[in-house]
Amino acid sequence: MLAQVIASGILMGFIYALVAIGLTLTWGVMDIINFAHGEFLMLSMYSAFWMYTLFRTDPLLSLPLEALLIFVLGYVTYKIVIKRVADAPGLTALLATFGLSLVLRNLAQFLWTPNYRFLNQTLVTDKKLAFAGIVLGLPQVVASVGSVIMTLAVFYFVQRTRMGRAIQATALDKATAKLMGINTELVYGVTFGLSGACVGVAGALMSTFYPIHPESGALYSLLAFVIVALGGFGNIKGALQGGIIIGLAEALGGYFLGTQFKYAIVFLIYLLVIQLRPQGLFGW
Amino acid sequence: MKRRLVVILLASVLVLSLIAGCSGGSQQQAAPKEEPKPQTIKIGAILPLTGSAASTGVKLKYAIEVAQEIINNPHPEINLPLAKDAGLPNLKGAKVEFVFADHQANPEVAKSEAERLIQNEKVVGLIGCYHSSATKPASQVAERFQIPFVAGSSSSAALTERGLKWFTRIAPNDDMETKFFFDYLKYLNEKFNAGIKTVAVVYIDNEYGVHAFQMVDKWIKEYEKDGFKVVLDVKYPTNVSNVDTEVQKIKQAKPDAIFHASYIGDMTQFVKKYKELGVVPKAVLCYCGGFQDPQFVVNLGKDADYFSGSNACTSTLFGKMDALNKINELYKKKSGVDIDGPTLEDFASAMVIADAINQAGSTDPNKILDALKTKTFDAPYFVSGKIKFGPTGQNDFSASVMVQLQNGKYEAVWPEQFKTADPKPAFPKWEAR
Numbered sequence: 001m002l003a004q005v006i007a008s009g010i011l012m013g014f015i016y017a018l019v020a021i022g023l024t025l026t027w028g029v030m031d032i033i034n035f036a037h038g039e040f041l042m043l044s045m046y047s048a049f050w051m052y053t054l055f056r057t058d059p060l061l062s063l064p065l066e067a068l069l070i071f072v073l074g075y076v077t078y079k080i081v082i083k084r085v086a087d088a089p090g091l092t093a094l095l096a097t098f099g100l101s102l103v104l105r106n107l108a109q110f111l112w113t114p115n116y117r118f119l120n121q122t123l124v125t126d127k128k129l130a131f132a133g134i135v136l137g138l139p140q141v142v143a144s145v146g147s148v149i150m151t152l153a154v155f156y157f158v159q160r161t162r163m164g165r166a167i168q169a170t171a172l173d174k175a176t177a178k179l180m181g182i183n184t185e186l187v188y189g190v191t192f193g194l195s196g197a198c199v200g201v202a203g204a205l206m207s208t209f210y211p212i213h214p215e216s217g218a219l220y221s222l223l224a225f226v227i228v229a230l231g232g233f234g235n236i237k238g239a240l241q242g243g244i245i246i247g248l249a250e251a252l253g254g255y256f257l258g259t260q261f262k263y264a265i266v267f268l269i270y271l272l273v274i275q276l277r278p279q280g281l282f283g284w
Numbered sequence: 285m286k287r288r289l290v291v292i293l294l295a296s297v298l299v300l301s302l303i304a305g306c307s308g309g310s311q312q313q314a315a316p317k318e319e320p321k322p323q324t325i326k327i328g329a330i331l332p333l334t335g336s337a338a339s340t341g342v343k344l345k346y347a348i349e350v351a352q353e354i355i356n357n358p359h360p361e362i363n364l365p366l367a368k369d370a371g372l373p374n375l376k377g378a379k380v381e382f383v384f385a386d387h388q389a390n391p392e393v394a395k396s397e398a399e400r401l402i403q404n405e406k407v408v409g410l411i412g413c414y415h416s417s418a419t420k421p422a423s424q425v426a427e428r429f430q431i432p433f434v435a436g437s438s439s440s441a442a443l444t445e446r447g448l449k450w451f452t453r454i455a456p457n458d459d460m461e462t463k464f465f466f467d468y469l470k471y472l473n474e475k476f477n478a479g480i481k482t483v484a485v486v487y488i489d490n491e492y493g494v495h496a497f498q499m500v501d502k503w504i505k506e507y508e509k510d511g512f513k514v515v516l517d518v519k520y521p522t523n524v525s526n527v528d529t530e531v532q533k534i535k536q537a538k539p540d541a542i543f544h545a546s547y548i549g550d551m552t553q554f555v556k557k558y559k560e561l562g563v564v565p566k567a568v569l570c571y572c573g574g575f576q577d578p579q580f581v582v583n584l585g586k587d588a589d590y591f592s593g594s595n596a597c598t599s600t601l602f603g604k605m606d607a608l609n610k611i612n613e614l615y616k617k618k619s620g621v622d623i624d625g626p627t628l629e630d631f632a633s634a635m636v637i638a639d640a641i642n643q644a645g646s647t648d649p650n651k652i653l654d655a656l657k658t659k660t661f662d663a664p665y666f667v668s669g670k671i672k673f674g675p676t677g678q679n680d681f682s683a684s685v686m687v688q689l690q691n692g693k694y695e696a697v698w699p700e701q702f703k704t705a706d707p708k709p710a711f712p713k714w715e716a717r
Contacts, residue, residue, distance in 0.1 A: 001536060008528040016525075106334070114338030116549045118556075118583040128560055137560040209556065210525075211549045211583075215336055219523045254529035260489045260519040262529065 004134045005255045006248065011136065011144040013247020015202060018147035019220050020227035020239040021154055022198030028234015029171040029191045031090070032082060035097040038221025039104035040196050044070050044203025045212045046108060049117055052207075058123050059207045060142065067200035074196025078189045086188075108214040116211040124208050143205035150201045154194065155236050167191055171234060226270040232280030241282055245269070323371070323378040325647055327637055328401035330394055330412035330422050331630075333386035336523065337414065337547060340577060341386075344414060344436070344630045346618040348382050350611065351634035355380050362610045365639050365662050372638065374645040380638050383407055387418045394418035398425035408647045409434065409640075411633040414626065416440030417491035423451045432653045434637045436630030439572045440495040444678040450649075452656055452677040454636065455629045456684050458492075458545075458571055461594050462499040465569045466507045468592075468686050468698050469541055472567065473510075478709035480566050484516040484539035486530070486554065488546055493519065496545035496571050515539055524550055531557035541567040544593075548574035552583050559587055564711045569593060569686075576625045581692050589691065590711050594684040595625035596666060598694035600704040601685075607664040625684075628665060636661050636671055667702055 019041060026034050034040075044066045051062040059066075081100055085092045119125070127138035158164040169177040170187045178184045199217075210216065227246050231238025246266055253265035273281060329348050332341035353359075356379045359367040371377035383405050387394035394413050401407045402425065410426050410433045413419040419438040426433035427450045434452050435443065441459035443451065456464070472478040485500050487493030497517055504514050516537035518530050531554065534542065542565050544551060551574035557563075570593030574580060581588045599622045602609040608623075611631065615623045623631070637652075639661050644651035661671040668681040686698040688707055695705035 001532065004532055005529060008526075008532075012526055012528070109334060109338060114334070114342060115579055116339060116552060116583065118552060120583070120585055126559065135561055137557075211552055213339070213549065219525050223525065250525075251529050255533070258519065259530045259533070260521060263521050263523075 002255075003132070005251050007134050007136060008140070009248040009251025010244055011140045011247070012250065013244035014144035014147040014151075014240075015140075015206065015243075016220070016223050016227055016246055017240045017243025018150055018198055018202045018205075020224040020231065020243055021151055021236055022195040022202075023221070023224045024228045024231065024234055024236065024239045025154075025158075025191055025195045025198070027228060029167055030082075030086075030188055032086070032093045033097065034192075034195065035094065035221075036077070036101040036104060037195070037199060037224065038217030038219075039101045039108075040070050040073060040217070041199040041203045041206075041220055042108060042212075042214060042217035043073065043104065044200045045207045045210070045216055046112060048204045048207035049119060049212050052119050052122070059119060059204045060123055063146075063201060063204040066204040067197045070196035070200030070203070071193040072196075075189045075193035077196075078192035082192065083185075083188075105214050112214070114214055116213045118211055119207055122208045137209065139209035143202075143208065146201065146205045150198060151236065151240055154198060157194070158236065163187075163190060223266065226266060228280075229270060230273050230281050232282045235280065235282055238280055238282030242280075245281075323376065324381050325372070325375070325378050325641060326381050326383050326405055326407045327634070328385060328398070328405060328407035328410045328412075329382045329634070330385045330387050330397050330401070330410065330418065332389045332414055332418070333384065335388040335390070336549065337389050339548065339579065340414060340626065343619055343621075343624075343627050345384055347615055347623065347627045347631040348384075348411070348634045349618065350614045351631050351638070352380060352382050353614065354611075355635070355638050363607050363664055364611075364635070366635065366642060372642040374642045375647075380641075382411075382634065387413055387415070387422070389415055389418065391415075391417050391421045395421035395425055398422040402426070402429045402431055407431070408649060409637045409652060411436060411630065411637055412438075414438060414630070415490070415492065416443060416495070419443060420491065423448060426450050431649055432637065432640070432656055434633040434640075434656070436633035437572060437626035440491050441499060442491070442495055444676040448677065450653060452673040452679070454632050454671060454679045455572065455596070455626070456594070457678060458496045458499050459502075461571055461684065462496070462503045462543075463506075464594055464684060464686070465543060466503055466510075466512065468569070469512065469567065470507075470510055471698060472707060472709045476707070476709040478566055480540040480709075481511050482513050482515040482537075482539045483541045483543060484518065484534055484537055484565075485514060485543045486518045486520070486534065486546065487544070488522055488550060489519050490522050492571070492573070493545040496543070500543060520550070524553065527553045527557050530554070531561055531563060534558075535561050535563050539565055541565055541569065543569050543571070544573075544575065545571040546574050548577045548579055551575060551580065555584055555587055555591070559714045562714060564713060566710045567592060568711075572596075572626055578621050578624055581689065581694075585692070586717050587714075589689050589717065590708055592686055592688040592697070592707070595687045595694065596684060597623060597625045597628040598685065598687045598696055598704075600693060600695055601667070601702070605665065605667075611665055632663055632666065632671065635663070 048059040051057045085096045124138040129136045166182045227242035231242030250262045254262035355366045371379045385397035416438040423433040427448050437455045439455045439458045441457035487497050568591045575593040612623045640655040644655040663671045674680045685696040685702045687694040688697045696702050697707035
């Protein structure tokens, strides 16, 4: 029983982590907090939903499309919304993304009604893995594995590729990076896009088991903020570890103290961490 | 340091926005501002038009618009009070206008919207708010301004226990529902030998859920002699990313029956998890909430079968009740789905307050209240057929039926005189569906 609780906590943790990684990228690299992050997640879930409903394409197959779509959305958001306010005082960009989140959420409600929708016959629906008395839903297992793969891919991209190094350089010192010939505009755009791609993948994976509605992204993005604070800003590994901690805290806390307290415990951890280690548990 | 500040600021904004449903003030504009004509009577309707229950709120709005349509235009084909003529006959055909406001599932907003409607829009009565937690402060505002408030589907019994003078409520409250649930279980045990003893209560952590649980706690004392026992209660947050832990606890306790006080989003997640973890109770009885929303069947298909709940209405009754059928036709044109219980109750609240104004022959709040408290209102769309508010403001004729989903249809299964199908007193294994 305890093993079951821990296992499902870890699975949820991986999914939280992927959402958080998208957030930590823009936060760490550009020092911009994207309030519309949860809405990007919601839009990805809706695109998976519509791909399935209109073209009978399974979310797992349409996943690259969602990733691409939200990448483009992120890139365009940077070019149209963020770039104009990037040099204004810090709060301006924050408020701009906040405004964007309201626009997207209400637009979704306007276009697609606020109904809760589910995908019922995906490749993984209703399948489960059972071993040693632990039962795990295949949708969550696939989503977690997918999250881990995407996390590793982003990590590799940032650490090993030329673009990734440019992102790191720009994160450290924008002016110097620019002097060294790095196209910082492009770097910012790509970072925002990459952040979008993360939730694009997360949304497609989550659409197999989570209700899709205009507010779908809200709670996940709130948890993502906690994870980013826990893991350190811009720290991909930290976000992964933070995600697992939050997933476990939620599951174990809910089990031992009562399910009504499960998010209270998560936010208590958050408060403690920003008091004691404001740079995050794994921050620099 | 700067970052730390930003983080704290951010956290507070986020939490606030989440609590508020964060739906960005798409405040429902009252109809275009024109000179208030004397023959238009304004009634405020406060609903969750955005936020987590927006899907339900929008349907309630459609139902109230149908009521407005029926009142303001001649509909001789429907056998309803106020349907035959245009407007309110006792007020020289005055038209009724429902002014919609959005409370975003937030009690604070419900309160301020009630104030705005009364002070700025000069409404003569209020209806709403679906969420008991929102109805509570909004009706307190109505009490302070001495404006009648007719609640449709808010079911928390606490609402009519406050001794308010200006408050009335159509839906059966969860006190009555809980007794109804235990009586139904008793019926299943006696008639079908269902062998139901242990009960788990699963409920959302808000006014509606918590109060439902308190009512179970109260009634179980009465029903212990019949062998019933509450073995587990699971309270979960109003916004959940998953319900894994909750369902694992339920699985461990193996209850025969589960009482659910849940909304559509969380309820659907629970059913998915029940299936995944192989939880097979004998009966799941749902308080007025997510189960009654037809989207429940759309989302879950076959997996929705065997769940039961109390309901004011079910589509299988349309064939038996002509007025209900005609109302449903108008409603379906707007919403694309059949009318459901809570929606019908809010429709009823709109009809009743207009009927009360008509019977009072005046927009004087005291006269309207007097009509509300003394008259009996015809309600041919309910199985009870009429509405009469008692001294606390509770509708004495709250006749619910127990409905069970069978082959994707909400069948009335109890009491026997209304039944459209026999109840099925046990869940099959999930694989055997």
